[in-house]
Amino acid sequence: MILFELFLECALLSFVAFGGATALLPELHRVVVDHHHWLNDTTFTQLYAIAQAAPGPNVLVVTLIGWEVAGLLGALAATLGMCLPMSVLIYLLVDRWEQCAGRRWQQAISLGVAPLAVGLIFSGATLIAQAADFQLGAWVIVLVTTLLNLRYRTLHPLWLIAAGALAGLSGGL
Numbered sequence: 001m002i003l004f005e006l007f008l009e010c011a012l013l014s015f016v017a018f019g020g021a022t023a024l025l026p027e028l029h030r031v032v033v034d035h036h037h038w039l040n041d042t043t044f045t046q047l048y049a050i051a052q053a054a055p056g057p058n059v060l061v062v063t064l065i066g067w068e069v070a071g072l073l074g075a076l077a078a079t080l081g082m083c084l085p086m087s088v089l090i091y092l093l094v095d096r097w098e099q100c101a102g103r104r105w106q107q108a109i110s111l112g113v114a115p116l117a118v119g120l121i122f123s124g125a126t127l128i129a130q131a132a133d134f135q136l137g138a139w140v141i142v143l144v145t146t147l148l149n150l151r152y153r154t155l156h157p158l159w160l161i162a163a164g165a166l167a168g169l170s171g172g173l
Contacts, residue, residue, distance in 0.1 A: 004077075006070060006077045006078045006081060007078070010077075014082050020121075022121050022124050023117055024124070032065055038065075038068075042131070044131060047064040050064060059079070062079060063078060063079045137167065145163075
């Protein structure tokens, strides 16, 4: 039963995954933590952090949640639920979308989805920050990282990660 619930919840979420799995974090959190009580805030945040640190797509958070909830079969059910339905739908509709290229309604949809994705991703970042219970030092790191990333686009993210890790090790958070 739990495998079916995992699959179904992830399948439903896949239809609103504008911006990827990160954009779904608030709703994923609501489903997994608040509604089903499969995880608590801390575990959810830790799984998200592990998924972000691992190489590969950000949909790994869904796989890790499935693993935590129901083991290997849970990981498979959650991942298939998140990836399969929308992939099939896109496969079936991609030719129609291409045939309508340049139409006014298609341009309106394309323009509307971009800010939606940005808003959903920002909402997810806010949720993770709240769940992580940031102190002042952590907010300073967020601000400095954002400013450095915007100012120096050639700065490799590993330097920022290393600086954050050093700040955490020094107890400055």
